[in-house]
Amino acid sequence: MTKREIKHIDKDTLKKWIEDESLTEDLSKKADKIRREVYGNKIFLRGLIEVSNICKNDCYYCGIRKSNRNLNRYRLSKEDILSAADFGYELGFRTFVMQGGEDGFFTRDYMVDVLKAMKKRYPEVAITLSLGERSYEDYKAFYDAGADRYLLREESSNPDHYRKLHPYEMKLKNRQECLYNLKKIGYQVGGGFMVDSPYQNTDDLIEDIRFLERLEPDMVGIGPYLVSHDTPFRDFKDGSFTKTLRLVAILRIVFPYALIPATTALGTVNPRGRELGLKAGANVLMPNLSPQTAKKSYNLYDNKLNTGLEAAEAKKDLEKELASFGYRVVDERGDVTDFGNKN
Known part of the structure; x- marks a missing residue:
């Protein structure tokens, strides 16, 4: 595939695909076939570095919301971040994802310094940021300093539903504007949403x-809504695992070219979650490079997977496991198919 192709599916078909449990396996097979046609059996790894669980926002579903007084708060220093990247690079990771809450400590100048230092050490790696809503000027400065990709899940695209998930001061319009600003600047951009979030x-x-x-x-990154007991939504149910698999498959069918992760949330809700996510068309995994203390405290939801094959140290075991499913882990940047390397 040499160009973007988006396959528009009519509403009635989408509704049936989303709701019909019996279609899970068929949709997965269809999506897996498409993914293999575009990316072969390659699985791209991203080394996740959870830089801070401090956040100015108070999203009703999120375990690191500012009102949660039961969380051990932390932020990684520049040295911590670079040390995690050093560790990941030695393991073969060629993409790092710096993810965190909207923490005011990570100013424009601070992040530019971190990005330049990481690119100086490893000019060939791709750097992904997931630091929430920022100004156009911040995004541009980060891009100019070496950031290649940005993840910003919109979580809901219906303004009425979005308001039920977020405090009044948070606006869907602002979030969507950020996504379009990121595209305008030149990032590889990721959106996404929760499945079965409240309402x-x-x-x-x-x-x-x-x-x-x-x-x-x-x-495109999606995962089932998972409950955090330290939020106003503590009494809602976790989202459907099989519906999430169908939506991963649907996204592969609609966006054949896209990079789609089998998320930690899938692995949290089902022991075979990431395997089945890959078989439903996903082609990215994000093992965690964060220090162990950070892994234990970056709890967006209850019972987050942070041991076993989730740990980056187990990369060789992960490679063997994926090989048994017919997939091949590659030590590559793993850019989207038609995206030129700006570096």
């Missing part, structure tokens, strides 16, 4: 897909 219905999920069609993202 969500099938029409909301279809609107999420429609927004992504308009955005034309390079990456």
Whole structure:
């Protein structure tokens, strides 16, 4: 594939695919076939560095919301971040993802310094940021300093539903504007949403897909809604694992070119979560390079997977496991198919 192709699926078909449990396996097989046609059996690894669990926002579903007084807060220093990158580079990682809450400590100048230092050490790696909503000027400075990709899940594309998940001061319009700003600057951009978040219905999920069609993202990350007991949504149920698999498959069918992770949330809710996510069309995994103390405290939801094959130290075991499923872990940047390397 040499160009972007987005396959528009009509609403009635999408509704059936999302809701019909019996279609899970068939959709997965269809998506896996498409992914193999575009990317072969390659699985791209991203070394995740969770830089801070301090956040100014108070999203009703999130375990690191600012009102949670039961969380051990932390932030990694520049030296911590670079040390995690050193460790990951030695293991073969060629993409690092710096993810964190919207922590005011990570100013424009601070992040530019970190990015330049990381690129100086490893000019060939791709750097992904996931630090929430920032100004256009911040995004541009980060890009100029070496950031290649940016992940910013919109979580819901229906303004009414978005308001039920977030405090009044947070606006869907602002979030979507950030995504378009990132594209304008030149990032490889990732959006995404939760599956079965509180008050969500099938029409909301279809609107999420429609927004992504308009955005034309390079990456799409989704996962089931998972409960955090330290939030106002503590009494809701976890999202459906099989519905999430169907939506991973749908996203592969709609966006054949995209980079789609089998997320930690999938592995948390089901022991075979990431295996089945890959078989449903995903082609990215994000093992955690964070220090152990950070892994234990970056709890967006309850019972987060942070041991075993989630740990980056187990990369060789992960490679063997994926080989047994017919997939091949590669030590590459893993850019989207038609994206030129700006470096």
